[in-house]
Amino acid sequence: MGTRGWKIDPAGPLRGDVTVRGSKNAVTKHMVAAMLGGGPCTISNAPRVGDVEITAQMLRAIGCSVERDGDILRIERTAAPQSAVPQTFTGRNRIPVLLLGPLLNLTGEAFVPMVGGDQIGPRPLDFHIQALTSMGAQITVDDSGIHAVTRRLRGTKVALPYPSVGATESVILSAVLAEGRTVITNAAVEPEILELALFLQRMGAGIQLQPDRRILIEGVERLHGAATRLAGDRLEAFSYLVAGLLTGGQVRVHGCAQDRLVTAIETLRKMGAQFEIDESYITASAPGGLRSAAVSTGTHPGFMTDWQQPLLVLMSQARGLSVLHETVFENRFVYVDALKKLGCEIELFPMCLGGNACRFHDTNHLHSAVVHGPSKLVGAQVHVPDVRTGYSSVIAASIAQGPSVLLDVDSLERGYDEPLERLQSIGMAITPVEA
Ligand code: EPU
Numbered sequence: 001m002g003t004r005g006w007k008i009d010p011a012g013p014l015r016g017d018v019t020v021r022g023s024k025n026a027v028t029k030h031m032v033a034a035m036l037g038g039g040p041c042t043i044s045n046a047p048r049v050g051d052v053e054i055t056a057q058m059l060r061a062i063g064c065s066v067e068r069d070g071d072i073l074r075i076e077r078t079a080a081p082q083s084a085v086p087q088t089f090t091g092r093n094r095i096p097v098l099l100l101g102p103l104l105n106l107t108g109e110a111f112v113p114m115v116g117g118d119q120i121g122p123r124p125l126d127f128h129i130q131a132l133t134s135m136g137a138q139i140t141v142d143d144s145g146i147h148a149v150t151r152r153l154r155g156t157k158v159a160l161p162y163p164s165v166g167a168t169e170s171v172i173l174s175a176v177l178a179e180g181r182t183v184i185t186n187a188a189v190e191p192e193i194l195e196l197a198l199f200l201q202r203m204g205a206g207i208q209l210q211p212d213r214r215i216l217i218e219g220v221e222r223l224h225g226a227a228t229r230l231a232g233d234r235l236e237a238f239s240y241l242v243a244g245l246l247t248g249g250q251v252r253v254h255g256c257a258q259d260r261l262v263t264a265i266e267t268l269r270k271m272g273a274q275f276e277i278d279e280s281y282i283t284a285s286a287p288g289g290l291r292s293a294a295v296s297t298g299t300h301p302g303f304m305t306d307w308q309q310p311l312l313v314l315m316s317q318a319r320g321l322s323v324l325h326e327t328v329f330e331n332r333f334v335y336v337d338a339l340k341k342l343g344c345e346i347e348l349f350p351m352c353l354g355g356n357a358c359r360f361h362d363t364n365h366l367h368s369a370v371v372h373g374p375s376k377l378v379g380a381q382v383h384v385p386d387v388r389t390g391y392s393s394v395i396a397a398s399i400a401q402g403p404s405v406l407l408d409v410d411s412l413e414r415g416y417d418e419p420l421e422r423l424q425s426i427g428m429a430i431t432p433v434e435a
Contacts, residue, residue, distance in 0.1 A: 006431065006432055007403060008379075011398060014426040020047075021255065023236070024233060025192050025233075026192035028093070031043065032173055034073075045229050048417050061089075064076060083107040090144075095115070096115050101171070127166075135158075136154045137149070160184065183214060233256065234304070250283055250284065253283065271292075271314070272318075296324075296327055297328050323370055324368070325354045342379075342393065345372035348368065353370065379400045381404065384409055387416065420432065
């Protein structure tokens with residue numbers, strides 16, 4: 001069998017309605033939380049993304065039942081939990097490290113294989129390991145993965161060096177069943193983290209969200225089952241709004257509330273987009289064309305790093321020079337080669353352009369992009385190394401002259417919910433091919 005790919009032909013303005021489901025970056029963490037419940041948990045509005053299937057297999061391997069009924073996931077611990085996540089999950093996604101603390105609390109020891117996820121920088125796990133160590137875990141790391149032992153984690157003060165989403169989740173998921181109080185300072189406060197905290201509160205956890213990025217957790221002896229409905233994926237919502245704007249069309253996005261998109265909406269408005277927003281949908285059009293912009297990514301409530309890839313393609317069609325400064329991951333521009341192949345005029349620089357200096361100043365990391373617009377795009381054959389590269393290449397290909405082929409689309413399906421069907425439904429000429 002060959003590589004799975006998609007052929008994309010230019011098809012004019014994309015128009016129509018898209019309903020986004022719950023977010024990829026929330027659902028898998030909720031699945032880990034559900035594993036902590038003493039009774040059944042249900043998570044509804046779950047997206048159909050590859051990461052859910054991988055996480056479901058992981059949970060089954062450590063003693064849970066995970067069933068899917070439409071967009072509802074039912075999760076329950078059905079056997080004594082296994083302390084080791086099997087080695088076969090090495091490199092599949094980023095979830096194993098989040099299981100370390102929970103497995104320690106449930107079994108007194110834990111092994112998790114090395115995590116995977118998109119290759120957008122070294123993505124170290126030092127914050128996770130330091131936090132769990134300060135909570136009493138004895139941790140050793142070798143080529144196979146991370147081993148940890150302790151009778152039960154103890155609450156403590158965890159000062160994160162950077163508001164990491166994963167490390168904040170790791171500490172929350174570990175602290176809810178730890179002994180005593182844990183206080184996280186410099187915590188990430190992304191909406192998906194707040195959602196996770198609310199779900200855990202429903203399960204009986206003691207959690208307070210305090211000002212200035214402080215999260216306080218009072219450990220409890222046990223948690224019970226609970227039900228929740230995931231809020232809409234703000235990455236997908238943004239992606240489809242941009243697909244409409246980029247092609248001179250207009251996509252109406254349902255299922256994602258305005259408050260999850262405030263910064264994205266404001267950024268697009270400054271570039272010339274006009275919005276219509278009500279309780280059930282958000283839609284954007286740019287009848288007067290688009291202007292250039294200077295945007296820096298940042299932690300919430302800033303412009304999120306997962307929005308920058310569709311934005312860069314949009315900048316390639318705006319009038320003038322735009323600047324995009326990535327401050328979260330040092331190597332987030334891996335997808336730019338694919339866009340250049342499609343004709344986008346983009347140059348990368350190691351300096352902090354278009355904003356304040358970030359953690360990557362004085363390094364050689366190419367983390368600022370200058371984009372010349374409007375660029376004339378041409379069809380090409382491109383590989384898709386990660387989920388966001390995939391989406392940006394798809395929308396760029398849809399306005400290129402001539403057909404394009406995207407190869408290795410599996411990673412895109414790991415993060416986007418039924419992308420082929422959704423893109424076809426708004427008029428994209430996209431068909432599966434075996435290359
Ligand atoms: N970091 C460390 N040490 C750590 C943890 C993080 O140095 O122990 C650094 C990272 O290297 C990075 C920064 O902290 O420079 C932020 O990383 P963070 O931990 O916040 O990211 P993550 O939890 O690995 C999640 C999402 C990403 C999203 C980021 C930022 C999941 C599975 N992944 O990653 O999503 O970009 O938060 O919001 O939730 C995507 O969806 O395409 C994606 C990559």
